[in-house]
Amino acid sequence: MEDLIVQRPEGLYCPPGDFYIDPWRPVPRAVITHAHADHARYGSGHYLASADAEGVLRTRLGDIHLQVARYGERLQHHGVTLSLHPAGHVLGSAQVRLEHGGRVWVASGDYKVAPDPTCAPFEPVRCDVFISESTFGLPIYRWCPDEEIFADVNAWWARNASHGRASVLCCYSFGKAQRVLSGIDPSIGPVIVHGAVQPLNAAYRAAGVPLPDTRLVTEVADKADLRRCLVVCPPGAAASPWMRRFGDAQTAFASGWMQVRGNRRRGGYDRGFVLSDHADWPGLMSAIEATGAPRVIVTHGSVPVMVRHLRERGLQAEAFETEYGDDVVEADLQLPAGEGA
The missing domain is CATH 3.60.15.10 (Ribonuclease Z/Hydroxyacylglutathione hydrolase-like)
Known part of the structure; x- marks a missing residue:
């Protein structure tokens, strides 16, 4: 058969x-x-x-x-x-x-x-x-509970914000970015997303998925916000001229591949968060x-x-x-x- x-x-x-x-x-x-x-x-x-x-x-x-x-x-x-x-x-x-x-x-x-x-x-x-x-x-490959991962993300963001640095968290624009946004604490500071993320956020919101308010960098009027914000962007954006707007930022990558020692270092990221879809x-x-x-x-x-x-x-x-x-x-x-x- x-x-x-x-x-x-x-x-x-x-x-x-x-x-x-x-x-x-x-x-x-x-x-x-x-x-x-x-x-x-x-x-x-x-x-x-x-x-x-x-x-x-x-x-x-x-x-x-x-x-x-x-x-x-x-x-x-x-x-x-x-x-x-x-x-x-x-x-x-x-x-x-x-x-x-x-x-x-x-x-x-x-x-x-x-x-x-x-x-x-x-x-x-x-x-x-x-x-x-x-x-x-x-x-x-064995994942920790999301609440542990997001507690680490929020602590990293808050620490960077207290030192006047943006926190740039790289992840895929579809799926991972929205999961990250659903787990962060938006009271820490403004949330800025890359232009590839925003239309997908809109699709998620239209489907009834609650996400915190997000802005494009071109919509930021107060430049002080760029020194305490969380930036969610695709990995390729971290090496592009788009990143210059955030000055001396701290960078991180959210992926299951961060489980393996050396992947964060090879990618040139300051931090790695083990978060997989x-x-x-x-x-x-x-x-x-x-x-x-x-x-x-x-x-x-x-x-x-x-x-x-x-x-x-x-x-x-x-x-x-x-x-x-x-x-x-x-x-x-x-x-x-x-x-x-």
């Missing part, structure tokens, strides 16, 4: 349904798990995504032919029953459940199991075959176990380690070669008019 999802040069393909999931080449029909640039690419004829993802997906891709579905809503296409379920990764992220011929497959895209007030929580979906990412698929090792293992799937297909990340470990646990484990990976950030640096100076 043919698999419900197979690899093709264009991406992951469902043969009975004749559609792709997160294709990396333009295709007639694409089901999108979330709006990060390595999973949602422009050029396909028809897109299906979760209703929660509509705002961010249109912000990222512009004018596309988009159909949306509520979480859990069941759709029929060429005999395949398809539904989308929360992945807990970013706003609108979804796992794709496919049912056909008595079999159930779930393609999870990217996911995390830790609580996050900016998106719907991860929902385990029982299935026969589970396709799992492995971005942080090594036992060394992906599952850590215990999260990956618990999510896979909760599906009850006897067969697991591993994608992008620490694939050989995950496959070997899952086989040792008695599961049928294998890998898909994909073009997914750490979020593509080039699009983060496309500035609105007036923000590039």
Whole structure:
């Protein structure tokens, strides 16, 4: 019996349904798990995504032919029953459940199991075959609770503000930036965001996600605010002329990669905060176990380690070669008019 999802040069393909999931080449029909640039690419004829993802997906891709579905809503296409379920990764992220011929497959895209007030929580979906990412698929990756991380972020910002220095926190414009904004203490000082972050903030607010007030640097009238503010920007902005406005600022990077000693130093950051929108090792293992799937297909990340470990646990484990990976950030640096100076 043919698999419900197979690899093709264009991406992951469902043969009975004749559609792709997160294709990396333009295709007639694409089901999108979330709006990060390595999973949602422009050029396909028809897109299906979760209703929660509509705002961010249109912000990222512009004018596309988009159909949306509520979480859990069941759709029929060429005999395949398809539904989308929360992945807990970013706003609108979804796992794709496919049912056909008595079999159930779930393609999870990217996911995390830790609580996050900016998106719907991860929902385990029982299935026969589970396709799992492995971005942080090594036992060394184990996240601390968010309240501990944000206590450190706030203390760092407050200390810098007391010395008249801006605090520049680098993170991805979509997902991580909004999660950071939801966890900080805005009473410490003004919050300034890069021009790539602001439209995504607007999409989050339109979806009902509360975020503190944020300003563009061009909207700051009192230059004293630039010496006590928190600046949230994509990583590439930290090395651009845009940074000159903040003078002798302290810089930090928020990422799961900060778990590894040396990554902060190689990036030239003063601080590193271990904050990820992906599952850590215990999260990956618990999510896979909760599906009850006897067969697991591993994608992008620490694939050989995950496959070997899952086989040792008695599961049928294998890998898909994909073009997914750490979020593509080039699009983060496309500035609105007036923000590039």
